[in-house]
Amino acid sequence: MRRRVVVTGIGLVSPHGDSPGAVFDALMEGRSAVARWSAGGAPPALAARAPFEAARWFTRLQLAGVDRVSQIAVAAAESARADAGLDALDERSGIYVGTGMGGASAIDEAFARHAESGRVPPLTVPAFMPNAPAAHIAMRAKVHGPVLTYSIACASSAVAIAEAAKAIAAGEVECALAGGSEALLVPGAVRAWQALQTLAAPDWEDASQACRPFALDRSGLVLGEGAAFLLLEPFDAAKARGARVYAELAGSGVSCDATHLTKPDVAGQVRALFSALRAGGLSPADVGYCNAHGTATRAGDVVECEALAQVWGDDIGGLAVSSTKSMHGHLLGAAGALEAAITVLALERRAIPPNMHCASQDPACRVPLVREPQTRAPRLGAAISNSFAFGGTNAVLAFRRCD
């Protein structure tokens, strides 16, 4: 029999800090963490960097061959475990991690040194391999069950969470740390994103307002950095140990457009949305909030709104929508996990973080946007988080309050 799966722990290393409560408060106030970024001779860019003190989590010796993407993953995962009040995990636990790029700092340094001197650091490979974050979490938490990595661009960590929940529901594991990590704010990677022509036009006067999802004057995404993890476990186990339950992960839906490598597609997103609702036993009218993918690209935002409109139909008026990327930027492989955490906190607090920097909503984006800070939603019972990836994979997570 399929078991119910709940969220009992949240751990973050995010552009708004590492305390889930404080991060949510900052978002409710509409505070943006986007700022000017520059390094290593790359042209200046805008980005939302996550403040992080490695020394709180690692000795210098432990840091040998550990890329920033793994460092913040360990910190966020350990925080989620501690937040759930669990001292130890075991062989019946699993780790499910999403990352888009892996160890970008290690790659960047190796390629730079290859070009300069030909002397490349010996731990480059174990530092950049995409499954390094999961392996480091496993070693730290002593998890001996499945330790898996999902690399599905911007849907990586949403899929990781969906897969973890399925494994718990099926009884394959008793507990999972599921989330994602991304840390690619290094000169070579930022240059690659600039070359792709999808980044928001830099507004040096007020960098913090550069990401404008669903706005008429939106001009692209802003890169973010961070890690986010959820501790997932069966509902019955959480109740039995008296754990605080943030919300139930009611269901998930995953689909692939299979039409274009980078251009999103309404039909594929509609399939993922329907599938998540069906898996969660939810009808559109039950869902009061959608944390949108909303990257603020010209094409992407319109497609997402069209997909929501098709699925919600006449019930669209009851769906409050916001893209919190307007404040924390696009965490790529970690975006789904950070936004899942925000969605869970929105349910727990019955409050909806705003879609900032949208003075004039694009008429082609016809969804009920929440644009005001401090919006309360006293009857909020269920919410979804959308993650739509390059490569065409769409992932939707549906959460429900556990009252």
Added chain:
Amino acid sequence: MSTLEELKQLIHKTFGIDTAALKADAPLEDYGLDSLSLAELLFAIEEHFDVDLPDSRSGVNTLAGLAALIDDLRTPKAA
């Protein structure tokens, strides 16, 4: 500064280990170095001292041994 002292400073800089805790004749594992951190240390030594450590360093497992090897490699060879 002697090579041994320079090596201790380098280890301190690389791994944050207190130089006072570093003994000339103790096995490197005693400081918590595993095969990965040792690889990083050897790379740092090559960079710092501008030497090429031979692939086989059999028997060299102490700071004194490493310092002697570095001195040997840095000594100009007679033609």
